[in-house]
Amino acid sequence: MSSxxxxxxxxxxxxxxxxxxxxxxxxxxxxxxLTQNNMHLLHESDGTxxxxxxxxxxxxxxxxxxxxxxxxxxxxxxxxxxxxxxxxIS
Numbered sequence: 001m002s003s004x005x006x007x008x009x010x011x012x013x014x015x016x017x018x019x020x021x022x023x024x025x026x027x028x029x030x031x032x033x034l035t036q037n038n039m040h041l042l043h044e045s046d047g048t049x050x051x052x053x054x055x056x057x058x059x060x061x062x063x064x065x066x067x068x069x070x071x072x073x074x075x076x077x078x079x080x081x082x083x084x085x086x087x088x089i090s
Contacts, residue, residue: 014087016071017080030085
């Protein structure tokens with residue numbers, strides 16, 4: 001996602017994504033979808049492994065056309081899920 005999105009935009013995208021995808025409403029369902037059996041990445045102290053993992057997932061999403069249009073934004077599914085998770089935990 002472009003670094004030009006501010007917190008309010010991220011929050012709005014996240015809420016809109018959750019409204020579109022009823023099966024991804026909870027923090028748990030979003031974390032599961034984002035980590036896909038790689039929960040150990042969440043326990044890394046510096047966060048570099050999870051950051052790299054998510055960046056790779058975003059790239060793969062675009063390569064596989066796993067994109068969504070949410071609130072006027074064209075996003076990888078991973079980016080949209082990150083926004084949805086942000087909208088819950090913020």
